[in-house]
Amino acid sequence: MTCEDVRRDLDSYLDRELEAEAARAVYDHLSICAVCRRQVAEREALGRLIQAMPQYSAPDRLRARASAQSIRSRSMRRALRWAAAAAVVISVGGAVGVLRSTATRADAIADEVVSGHVRSLMVDHLFDVQSTDQHTVKPWFLGKLDFAPPVVDLAPIGFPLVGGRLDYLGGRPVAALVYQRRQHTINVFVASEDDTLRPAEARAVRGFHVHHWVRDGLSFFAVSDLNDTELGDFARRLQSS
Amino acid sequence: MDVPERLFEETVLPHLDAAFNYARWLTRNDADAEDVVQDACVRALRFFSSLREEDARAWLFAIVRNTWYSRVTRRPAGSDAAWSEDAQNDLIDGSLDPEERLLQQHTVAKVRAALEQLPVDYREALVLREIQGLSYKEIAQITRVPIGTVMSRLARGRDRLTTMLRLARQTETTR
Numbered sequence: 040m041t042c043e044d045v046r047r048d049l050d051s052y053l054d055r056e057l058e059a060e061a062a063r064a065v066y067d068h069l070s071i072c073a074v075c076r077r078q079v080a081e082r083e084a085l086g087r088l089i090q091a092m093p094q095y096s097a098p099d100r101l102r103a104r105a106s107a108q109s110i111r112s113r114s115m116r117r118a119l120r121w122a123a124a125a126a127v128v129i130s131v132g133g134a135v136g137v138l139r140s141t142a143t144r145a146d147a148i149a150d151e152v153v154s155g156h157v158r159s160l161m162v163d164h165l166f167d168v169q170s171t172d173q174h175t176v177k178p179w180f181l182g183k184l185d186f187a188p189p190v191v192d193l194a195p196i197g198f199p200l201v202g203g204r205l206d207y208l209g210g211r212p213v214a215a216l217v218y219q220r221r222q223h224t225i226n227v228f229v230a231s232e233d234d235t236l237r238p239a240e241a242r243a244v245r246g247f248h249v250h251h252w253v254r255d256g257l258s259f260f261a262v263s264d265l266n267d268t269e270l271g272d273f274a275r276r277l278q279s280s
Numbered sequence: 281m282d283v284p285e286r287l288f289e290e291t292v293l294p295h296l297d298a299a300f301n302y303a304r305w306l307t308r309n310d311a312d313a314e315d316v317v318q319d320a321c322v323r324a325l326r327f328f329s330s331l332r333e334e335d336a337r338a339w340l341f342a343i344v345r346n347t348w349y350s351r352v353t354r355r356p357a358g359s360d361a362a363w364s365e366d367a368q369n370d371l372i373d374g375s376l377d378p379e380e381r382l383l384q385q386h387t388v389a390k391v392r393a394a395l396e397q398l399p400v401d402y403r404e405a406l407v408l409r410e411i412q413g414l415s416y417k418e419i420a421q422i423t424r425v426p427i428g429t430v431m432s433r434l435a436r437g438r439d440r441l442t443t444m445l446r447l448a449r450q451t452e453t454t455r
Contacts, residue, residue: 050435054409056416085442088391089410097300101314105296105321109288112325157294223413245291246336264298264337266413 040068045075053082055268090221148209149251149260153244155206155215156226156262165217165224166202176203180214186257188214188229191280198225198273208260218273225263225273232258241271250274288328292321295337298412299344305407306348308396320347338414342422345404394444402437405430 045068051057052065069076159165168179177190183205192200198218206215208228218225232253241250248270250261261274299320304313320343331339395403404423408414420427 050438051416051431054416054434056431081442082438085438085445086410088445089395089406089441092388092392092395092411094297094411095301095304095310095313096297097317098310098314101300101317102293102296104318105293106289108321108325109293112288154290157290160294221411221413243335246295246338246340264295266415268415269413 040064042068042072042075045069045072046078049075049078049082053079053086094222149242149244149249151208152228152249152260152262153247155208155228156224156247159204159206159215159217159226160224165204167204169202171200171202173200176200176216179203180205184212184214184231186229186231188216188257189255190216191277193218193273193276193280196276198276220263220265220269220273223263223265225261225265225270227277228260228262230258230260232256241267241274243267252278254278288325291331291336292324292328292340295340296321298337299340302341302404302407302412303344303348305395305411306345306400306404312351316344316348316351319351320344323347335418337412338418338422341408341412341414345422390445390448394441394448397444398437398440402433402440405433406437406441409434 045065048057048061048065052062055062057065069079168176170176171192171194173190173192177187180188180190180203190200190203194200198220200216201219202217204215204217206213206228208230211230214229216227216229218227240252241248243249247262247264248267250270250273252259252274259274259277261270261277263270265273296317300313300317303316303320304310307313307316320340323346324340324343327343395406398406401423405419408419408422409416414422416427416430419430423430425433
């Protein structure tokens with residue numbers, strides 16, 4: 040592989056969008072080419088600069104208007120639906136069999152995890168204990184749960200721990216650990232394991248990613264709007280820590 | 281109804297900040313960004329039933345993008361967004377100096393200014409990738425171009441940004 044080939048693939052490589060074989064070739068080239076390594080350092084520095092910029096957030100009046108619109112449009116849809124339902128009842132005399140699509144239990148749990156995540160961000164109740172120190176966060180859960188959630192700070196690999204809180208999943212108390220990645224919040228829900236709590240390893244729900252794993256009799260759900268690759272990385276590092 | 285009703289507030293509104301941020305980078309000013317997102321929300325509500333379960337954020341971004349795009353193309357030519365010619369050859373910066381430290385000395389304001397000066401198609405690719413963390417495939421779908429174009433926009437955008445920051449730095453040190 041020549042330097043020119045590497046330059047062509049470098050952005051895809053750094054963005055982790057390169058096929059495994061091609062990525063391996065770039066990796067091998069970088070291990071012997073200092074010139075290309077400098078290029079990598081420069082790209083990474085640029086990425087950090089862009090990501091370090093504070094981002095714009097929606098003004099409150101925009102948020103208020105959007106949710107007011109949503110409520111108005113919902114009551115309109117409901118009215119229409121009632122009218123339609125009434126028409127059906129009149130025409131067939133009420134003999135309508137209703138087929139309901141039943142979501143699987145796993146879907147329901149993943150959904151609940153995402154709702155818990157959204158709720159924590161919306162009501163501004165992200166923390167009961169706000170600390171970047173795992174030795175402060177871990178003892179906080181003592182006596183509040185019938186298990187001790189493992190608490191690890193992953194700041195060294197770019198996922199700083201920022202706090203924790205008590206939350207509920209499926210009606211049971213769980214530990215919620217909060218991590219940060221750039222402007223993305225990651226909630227990690229930790230519950231005592233119970234065989235029904237087993238959704239697929241990773242899934243996407245309403246634009247959020249959920250990773251699930253079981254370890255030492257505990258069930259973990261990492262959820263965030265962070266991209267799936269980075270969240271997957273995070274989940275793997277947390278599992279092996 | 282055979283599907284439980286999903287609330288717009290729970291599904292789409294959690295991505296409002298991200299949508300505003302994207303619109304703000306496209307329009308480069310608060311008022312236009314607010315208008316774009318406001319219009320996009322109206323459209324999003326109208327098409328809400330077409331939203332598939334897993335991709336609310338990318339779906340909203342695509343609507344924001346379309347809303348913005350139809351506004352830009354309605355205006356007289358040359359009044360707003362400057363586009364790159366994807367086919368044109370960009371200046372290739374031949375210097376291979378690491379520059380990492382130089383880059384790091386730039387303030388947030390300079391990076392922001394440089395990013396805002398980029399042609400809008402490069403800028404949005406960078407924002408969607410670096411700030412929103414979307415995959416090439418998602419960016420391709422939102423901006424309606426092939427994945428190869430996303431790749432070249434990112435590479436050229438990053439090259440230009442690097443050159444701009446380097447030049448800004450040089451002007452400063454020679455002052």
